[in-house]
Amino acid sequence: MTLFTIDEVRKTFTNGEVKEEILKGINLSLKEGEIIALVGASGSGKSTLLTIAAGLQPASDGQVIFEDNNLTSMSSEEVRKVRASKFGFVFQFAHLVPFLTVEEQLLLMLDVSESKLKKSEQKNEVDRILKLVGMDHRKDSYPSSLSGGEKQRVAIARAIIHKPKVLFADEPTASLDSKKSKEVMLLIRDLTKTLNITTLMVTHDEEMLAYTDRIIKMSDGVILQDAL
Amino acid sequence: MNLAWKEIKKNKVRFLILGSIVFLVSFLTFIISGLANGLSQDNAALIKDLPQGQFYMNEDADQTYNLSKIDSSTQNEILSKEKDAVAFSLQMGFLNDKDNKQQSVAFVTSTESDLFEDVKHEEVVLDSSMKDKGIKVGDTLTNNQFSGKFVVKGFVDQKKYSHAPVAYINEEDYKEIYRVDEMQMIFLPDGDSSKEFAGLESFSNKEFLNTIPSYNAEQMSLNMIVWFLVVISGMLFAIFFYMMNVQKIGLYGILKAIGLKTSKIFQLIWTQMAIITVISLILSVTFSQAFNMVAPEGMPFTLTIATTTQLSIVFLIIGFIGATISGLQIRKIEPLQAIQQGEA
Numbered sequence: 001m002t003l004f005t006i007d008e009v010r011k012t013f014t015n016g017e018v019k020e021e022i023l024k025g026i027n028l029s030l031k032e033g034e035i036i037a038l039v040g041a042s043g044s045g046k047s048t049l050l051t052i053a054a055g056l057q058p059a060s061d062g063q064v065i066f067e068d069n070n071l072t073s074m075s076s077e078e079v080r081k082v083r084a085s086k087f088g089f090v091f092q093f094a095h096l097v098p099f100l101t102v103e104e105q106l107l108l109m110l111d112v113s114e115s116k117l118k119k120s121e122q123k124n125e126v127d128r129i130l131k132l133v134g135m136d137h138r139k140d141s142y143p144s145s146l147s148g149g150e151k152q153r154v155a156i157a158r159a160i161i162h163k164p165k166v167l168f169a170d171e172p173t174a175s176l177d178s179k180k181s182k183e184v185m186l187l188i189r190d191l192t193k194t195l196n197i198t199t200l201m202v203t204h205d206e207e208m209l210a211y212t213d214r215i216i217k218m219s220d221g222v223i224l225q226d227a228l
Numbered sequence: 229m230n231l232a233w234k235e236i237k238k239n240k241v242r243f244l245i246l247g248s249i250v251f252l253v254s255f256l257t258f259i260i261s262g263l264a265n266g267l268s269q270d271n272a273a274l275i276k277d278l279p280q281g282q283f284y285m286n287e288d289a290d291q292t293y294n295l296s297k298i299d300s301s302t303q304n305e306i307l308s309k310e311k312d313a314v315a316f317s318l319q320m321g322f323l324n325d326k327d328n329k330q331q332s333v334a335f336v337t338s339t340e341s342d343l344f345e346d347v348k349h350e351e352v353v354l355d356s357s358m359k360d361k362g363i364k365v366g367d368t369l370t371n372n373q374f375s376g377k378f379v380v381k382g383f384v385d386q387k388k389y390s391h392a393p394v395a396y397i398n399e400e401d402y403k404e405i406y407r408v409d410e411m412q413m414i415f416l417p418d419g420d421s422s423k424e425f426a427g428l429e430s431f432s433n434k435e436f437l438n439t440i441p442s443y444n445a446e447q448m449s450l451n452m453i454v455w456f457l458v459v460i461s462g463m464l465f466a467i468f469f470y471m472m473n474v475q476k477i478g479l480y481g482i483l484k485a486i487g488l489k490t491s492k493i494f495q496l497i498w499t500q501m502a503i504i505t506v507i508s509l510i511l512s513v514t515f516s517q518a519f520n521m522v523a524p525e526g527m528p529f530t531l532t533i534a535t536t537t538q539l540s541i542v543f544l545i546i547g548f549i550g551a552t553i554s555g556l557q558i559r560k561i562e563p564l565q566a567i568q569q570g571e572a
Contacts, residue, residue, distance in 0.1 A: 056485060056564045084487025091567050095482040099238035100231075108231070112487045142238070158486075170567070 003165060003198050004030035004053065009062035011048050011221075022048045024221040025062070030166070035192060035199040037209050040218035046202045047170060049218070053200060054087055054168040055079040067165070085113045088159030088197070090188070092171040094151035096143040102130065102154050103139040106161045113162035125161065132194075133157045133187060149180035153187065160191055167192055169201040173208055185211040231492075232499035243504060246468050250508035253461035254543050257454060258516035261535055264450035266528030271443050274318070274336065274389040275436060278343055282419035283436040284428040285412065291429070291439045294319070297410040298428065306414055306425055307339060313419075314341035315411035317402060323352070323369040323378065323395060331361055331369075334389035337402035343417065345384060345396035352378040355393030356385050360525060373405045390440070391528075458542055465543075466550030469501060473554035480558050481566020494555045501551035502544075509540045 011023040022045045030036060038046040052059045055071050064071040066086070071079055096105055106126040110117065117125060130136040133153045143151055152172065159167055169188065173181035189211045192199045201212065209215055217225040236243045269276065284306075289296035303315045316338035322330045333354070338344035345353040352369060363369070369378045378397065387394040403409060416423065421430055431439065438444045473480075480493055513536045523529040 051564055051567075056567070057562070080484075080487055080489065083485070087487075089486055091482075095478075095567070097231075097479060097483070099235040104234065109486065112483075 001032050002029045003032045003067065004028075004200075005063075005065040006030075006049070006053060007063040007065065009049070009052060009059045009064065011045070011052060011057075012060045022221050023052070023059070026221075026223060028216065028223065028226075030198050030200060032165075032198055033193065033196045034214055035189060035212045036201065036214045036216060037212040038200065038202045038216050038218060039204070039206075039209070040224075043220075044218040045221040046218045050168055050170055050200060050202050054089065054166075055083050085162065086165045088162070088164035088167040090152070090155050090159045090167065090169040090172045092174045094143070094148075094155040096146075096151055096154055096158075098143055101140050101142055102135060102146075102157075105143075105154055105158050106130070109158045109161050115162060129157045129161050132191060148176055149183065152176060152180075152184050156184070156187060156191065160195060160197065163195065164197060167197050167199045167201075169199060171202055171204065173203070173205055178207070181205060181208065230499075232496045232503065235496075236500060236503060242472070243500070246472065247504045247508045249464060249468060250461075250505055250543070250547070251511050253457065253464060254509055254512040254539070255515055257457045257461065257539060257543075258512055258531060258536055259519065260450070260457060261454045261539060262516060262520060262523075262529045262531035263527075264447065264454055265530040265532070265535060267450060268443075268447055269386065269530045270388050270391050270528035271446060272389060272437055272440055273386050274334070274394050275433065275440070277386070278415065278433065279417045280433055281415055281417040282421060282423060283431040283433070284414040284416070284425060285431070287427055287429045289429075291431075293412050293436075293439065296412045297408070298412065298414060299410055302425065302427065303339075303411060303414065306416075310416055310419070312341075313414055313416045314343055315339045315414050316341075316344060317406075317408070317412040318389060318394075319402075319406055320390060320392060321371065321395075321405065323371055325361065325363060325369060326367060331358065331363075332392045333358075333395040334392045335402060335405065336389070336394050336396050337399045337411075339399065339411070343415070347381065347396045347398050349398050349400060350376045350378060351381045351398065353382050353384060353396040354380060355387045355395075356383040357388070357393045359383060371405055373407075374401060375404065376401070390442070458539070458546070461543065462546035462550065465505075465547050466553055469497070469547070469550040470554040470557070473497060473551075473558055477558065477561055478566045481561045481563050484561065485563030485567060490559055493558055494552075497551045497555045497558070498548065501547045505544055505547040509543060512536075513540065 006026055006028040009023055009026045010021065012019055012021045026049055038050060040046045051057050053064055059072055097108065100108060103126055106129060107122060110122050115122060127136060130139055133156055135150060135153050135157060138146065138150060173184050176184060185208050188199065215227050216223055285293055285296035286298060298315065307313050307315065316336065318334055318336045321333055321335045323333050324330055340346065347353055354363065363380060365380050365382060367380045369380065424430065483493065516531055516536065520529060520531045
């Protein structure tokens, strides 16, 4: 079942009098539970496509349809609500809140997504997800005391605690060594498959492609190849 | 989730530094304000403690009470028409104590009124600061221009004029010392400027205070210092809140990316500002009031709760504006920009 449709999306940046078209009419459909990798050289437009799909920046033209709603015609507040409740984010760096413990990071996400769970249920859910990512023993730790891999695990837990429909991952393993990168990718794959979350991921690391269902190769703002 | 308090708890040193700046600046402002009020009281408590009303002096006196003379017929006419009105005079002078040492005082005399001390012939009522000079009730004091002797009948608290203690004396004794027959001024409690009397110029309490030589200049300088401090502290608050929040731009961007409302970020900034400012102000008020109690006797220092409350409200408003300015900067942050900046 199609969850996400990107229809003729274009993105143009203006630098002084020079106009540069980064995306040149992208068409793409994402199915529920799929893990899709966007690959391509730097400047190919993959990160721009991911951020437009995630509602983090507007498209210059075209439509992004999510669950029959056109994100491109929504107000910024409506897009924020979709981001908070239906999307999860994992970035190259974990970007955890430095003054919150691991448990509080996840409780904050439930708060942001306006979770209907009661306080005690929220705590149970946090415990459950932390167990899933293998971080339950560090729930009272602050980010400063975690390793890079542990931080990324917490970031993944934060991205899925509110049961999003789509997980956007921008180079989630770029700051990790090879061993930790594989662990993190395995975790993303297992979790998204278990929870039926669609994942759109940008990566440079070809080794990570083994964990994906579909690979989309981009070059100069167009899709070169869409392979299963 | 109370993000504001959690951040303060985790970053105690950073917030302690900011809080101590707010504390020091507000404490300094309270102390200067206390000194300004103290000097003001020291200069004109006699007038400032009178109720709101109208002062009248002779039109030809050029707004200088020393030169004012109200003729008896005008005085009698006003006093008979206005039952609360009082005619009074005041002049700087000297009293000699039992050791023949000169003590500078402000002699005050008046017609019968609850607003001034009722003193009989050859009696004097002094400001309580004269006790520090060793003068007691029953002591006999003299004046070089007065043929008789003054017996100290009592003391009154906080009655000063032109930085000198007030000495209330009888009308006849005053007239003998200064060789005058008329009173200088008339005061009409609750009167307003619409009440006019021929040949007399009227002044509100504030206007009259400004006619006192040195009062206006002294107060202007001190108030200038107080408000300059308020402005400086306002700028300091704004800069510190701005610097603190600018350091967190990346964090706020990520919070926005995951869907946190901008209003929640403003809430966080305002709550932190309120917590820091309120705690610092409570400490400043406590310390300045403690100083008020232990200030050396000779130091003119008056700090009322009303003044500290007024200044505290000003500081809170300034803090709020400072925090809001930095918040407006944060409002403009694009989540994408924060993500691309890397780890905060």
